[in-house]
Amino acid sequence: MTTLNGILIRQLRRELLLAYRRRGDALTPLLFFIIVITLFPLGISPEKVLLQQFGAGALWIAALLASMLSLQRLFTTDHGNGVLEQLLVTPCPLSFLLATKLMAHWLSSGLPLVFLSPLLAEPFGLEWSTYPALVAGLLLGTPVLLIIGAISAALTVGLRGGGLLLTLLTLPLYVPVLIFGTGAVMAVSRGMSAAPHLSLLGAMCLVSLTFGPWLTALALKISLD
Amino acid sequence: MRIWLPLQRLVSARYFFEFSSRILPWLGWVTLLILLTGLGWGLFYAPTDYQQGESYRIIFIHVPSAWMSMFAYMVMAGCSAIFLIWRIRIMDLFATSTAPIGASFTLIALATGSLWGRPMWGTYWVWDARLTSELILLFLYFGVMALRAAIDEPRRQGRAVALLTLLGVVNIPVIHFSVEWWNTLHQPASITKAAAPSIHLSMLIPLLLMALGFTLLYLYMALQRTQGAIIEQEIDSTWLQERLSNNTIETEGGTGK
Numbered sequence: 001m002t003t004l005n006g007i008l009i010r011q012l013r014r015e016l017l018l019a020y021r022r023r024g025d026a027l028t029p030l031l032f033f034i035i036v037i038t039l040f041p042l043g044i045s046p047e048k049v050l051l052q053q054f055g056a057g058a059l060w061i062a063a064l065l066a067s068m069l070s071l072q073r074l075f076t077t078d079h080g081n082g083v084l085e086q087l088l089v090t091p092c093p094l095s096f097l098l099a100t101k102l103m104a105h106w107l108s109s110g111l112p113l114v115f116l117s118p119l120l121a122e123p124f125g126l127e128w129s130t131y132p133a134l135v136a137g138l139l140l141g142t143p144v145l146l147i148i149g150a151i152s153a154a155l156t157v158g159l160r161g162g163g164l165l166l167t168l169l170t171l172p173l174y175v176p177v178l179i180f181g182t183g184a185v186m187a188v189s190r191g192m193s194a195a196p197h198l199s200l201l202g203a204m205c206l207v208s209l210t211f212g213p214w215l216t217a218l219a220l221k222i223s224l225d
Numbered sequence: 226m227r228i229w230l231p232l233q234r235l236v237s238a239r240y241f242f243e244f245s246s247r248i249l250p251w252l253g254w255v256t257l258l259i260l261l262t263g264l265g266w267g268l269f270y271a272p273t274d275y276q277q278g279e280s281y282r283i284i285f286i287h288v289p290s291a292w293m294s295m296f297a298y299m300v301m302a303g304c305s306a307i308f309l310i311w312r313i314r315i316m317d318l319f320a321t322s323t324a325p326i327g328a329s330f331t332l333i334a335l336a337t338g339s340l341w342g343r344p345m346w347g348t349y350w351v352w353d354a355r356l357t358s359e360l361i362l363l364f365l366y367f368g369v370m371a372l373r374a375a376i377d378e379p380r381r382q383g384r385a386v387a388l389l390t391l392l393g394v395v396n397i398p399v400i401h402f403s404v405e406w407w408n409t410l411h412q413p414a415s416i417t418k419a420a421a422p423s424i425h426l427s428m429l430i431p432l433l434l435m436a437l438g439f440t441l442l443y444l445y446m447a448l449q450r451t452q453g454a455i456i457e458q459e460i461d462s463t464w465l466q467e468r469l470s471n472n473t474i475e476t477e478g479g480t481g482k
Contacts, residue, residue: 151392155385159375168371169389172364173396176403183407204399215392222384 007092008100015104025073026108033066033113037120048125055124056134056185060141063113063181064174067142068167070109071149074101075157075220084157088224098220099213102150110142130185133194137181140201147212148173154219177204236313238455239464245448252448256441263434271428283341285431289439291334294362295397297327297443301369302394305387315451317383318458320390321373322450326443328366335359354405361400365393379458 019026040058041051078084087097117138118131126134152169156162184197267285274281304320307313338356339349350356372389376382424432459465 148392152389155372155389156375161375165371165375168364169368172361172368172400173392175361176396176399179403179407200403215388219385219388222381222388225381225384 004092004096007090008096011097012100012104015101016107019104019108026070026112029066029070029109030112030116032069033062033116034120036062036065041123051124052126052189055121055126056130056189057178057182058124059117059121059134060137060178060181063117063138063142064145064171064178066113067110067145068149068170068174070105071146071153071166071170072163074105074150074153076162079157084220084224088221094217094220095213098150098216102146102213102216105150106143106146110146114138114142126185127189130188133184133188133198136194136198137184137201140198140205141177141181144177144201144204144208145174147208147216150212150216151219154216154223157220157223177201180204236315238315238318238459241315242452242455242465242468245452249445249448249452252441252445256438256445259434259441260438263431263438267428267431267435271431272425274428277345280341280344283337285435287334287337287341288432289436290330290337291359292436293439293443294327294331294334294359296440297323297330298362298366298390298394298397300447301327302390305390308383309387309391314383315455317387318451318454319447320387321383322447322454323443324366324370324373326446326450328363328370330439330443331359331363331366335363354401354407358401358404361404362397365397369393 037058040054040062044050044054075084078087087094090097114135117134121131121134149166149170152166152173156165156169159165180197180201184194184201187194187197264285268282271282271285273279301320301323304316304323308316308320335356338359342351343349369386369390373382373386376385456465456469
């Protein structure tokens with residue numbers, strides 16, 4: 001007898017195992033993150049004063065792009081080999097299954113990015129005092145990015161040119177996360193509290209965690225109908 | 226039940242087509258009249274602004290199109306919600322027809338805004354909160370249109386686009402306030418709106434006329450485009466073919482006399 005919890009745990013294990021077996025897929029967005037960050041000093045300026053000013057923004061933009069890049073592997077393989085249809089006919093609610101999928105995806109691509117960010121903040125000369133705000137912001141913000149992206153990915157699954165379309169749909173919706181995420185770091189570096197920004201990010205995180213899996217399931221049902 | 230009957234009829238493609246064919250000519254003339262009156266009043270009769278001179282007159286185009294850019298998105302979102310919940314297909318067609326019109330209004334608002342900004346602020350573009358969120362609204366319109374263009378199956382198309390539209394409408398206030406906050410953080414009060422004195426009645430009346438005219442214009446264009454969409458979708462149905470052939474006979478008869 002399999003209970004709902006049993007199914008979900010098994011599903012989570014499957015997703016994590018798949019992520020582990022395809023380490024390269026999870027690694028690519030991280031490398032992309034690092035490379036994009038390298039481009040900012042090259043393209044704008046290597047001067048310490050400027051670096052400190054746009055460092056937080058550069059990190060956040062790179063995180064935004066990296067998490068968007070990782071979205072493409074969210075549904076494509078599962079769609080290609082028919083797993084999505086199987087999930088759809090499972091007697092377990094699709095939103096629960098997708099929640100585990102999203103969790104596994106975040107653990108394999110979002111969390112490493114959060115851990116990596118202080119290392120990459122150092123070359124930009126960001127002060128140590130801003131690191132907690134940066135990490136906390138990314139910790140709260142990357143799930144939001146993932147969930148907004150997952151809804152769009154579910155809408156575009158199986159479409160020709162879906163990848164490019166995905167960027168067009170998601171990037172405008174990412175704006176608030178970018179603003180509050182960068183805002184938290186900037187606030188600390190100006191001697192203010194990061195709490196307002198972080199609370200707003202936290203609120204967005206909670207809202208998207210609540211409704212995200214359900215909306216993703218709805219979008220997926222529309223796409224695979 | 227009796228109250229609902231006309232509404233139920235109206236949402237079927239056939240009656241919607243009949244109804245809109247009947248009101249479209251009237252609507253067109255009324256719109257033209259109001260727009261010409263408002264434009265003439267605004268451009269020639271309204272007094273010159275004591276601070277901005279003549280160039281303020283662009284608001285008679287700019288402000289109504291900025292209003293309409295948001296109004297059209299709201300209409301689109303409302304139609305999408307109704308379509309998703311009750312599966313009323315005409316709502317999907319109306320939302321489809323609205324998207325490019327709304328995008329055009331947004332573009333007009335941005336273009337006229339930057340033309341006005343040149344003499345007033347000395348630059349075509351400022352990263353002001355309103356400008357930025359209007360720009361993002363344009364991107365949202367583009368996203369909706371691109372998603373529709375990318376999906377071929379009609380069943381999937383309408384619902385997917387409706388969901389995206391609703392996702393956008395939830396985000397519009399969040400985007401707006403975040404951008405507003407971002408702006409106040411980055412460049413405190415570089416543009417105060419000249420301590421805006423409340424607008425004088427002689428300018429307000431033509432402005433409101435233009436707003437009304439733009440709303441009617443939007444309605445006119447959206448109805449026209451929805452009719453086009455109906456023709457495209459229902460071309461095989463008998464009623465439409467009868468209707469269209471009747472039309473040609475009538476016009477042929479008209480020219481014959």
